[in-house]
Amino acid sequence: MDRKEFLDAVKQRSGLDEGQAKAVTLAALADLRDALPDDEATDLASQLPRGLKETVQSPSTSPRRKGPLEMQALVEHLRTVLRPEDRPRASQAAHAVASTLRDAITPGQLQDISGAFPPELQRDLQRG
Helix, strand or coil: CCHHHHHHHHHHHHCCCHHHHHHHHHHHHHHHHHHCCHHHHHHHHHHCCCCCHHHHHCCCCCCCCCCCCCHHHHHHHHHHHCCHHHHHHHHHHHHHHHHHHHHHCCHHHHHHHHHHCCHHHHHHHCCC
């Protein structure tokens, strides 16, 4: 899956426009990077398309410790990158990014990172 396909899938699943889909994707990937051990973040980045992998590869600027994401914190972060009229879609956007990530990476990599996702997104990570 290339960058355009990834962002188009997030756009379609979230109902956001292209710019907002990109913003939530980058924000969610940054949060995921902060939740993963460094070696898992590197492995994930290797499977993402150019234009997205850099977010996962870049050093974290967050003081957040490694560990599973919390849905409320993720949704609140996504709200900060959305236009005011799109903020009610932040939870839907989180689900859209998780589902698209599931489709973009190998099953083994998905299994390796699934523990970093909140329980509310676990169903989105299941294949088939």
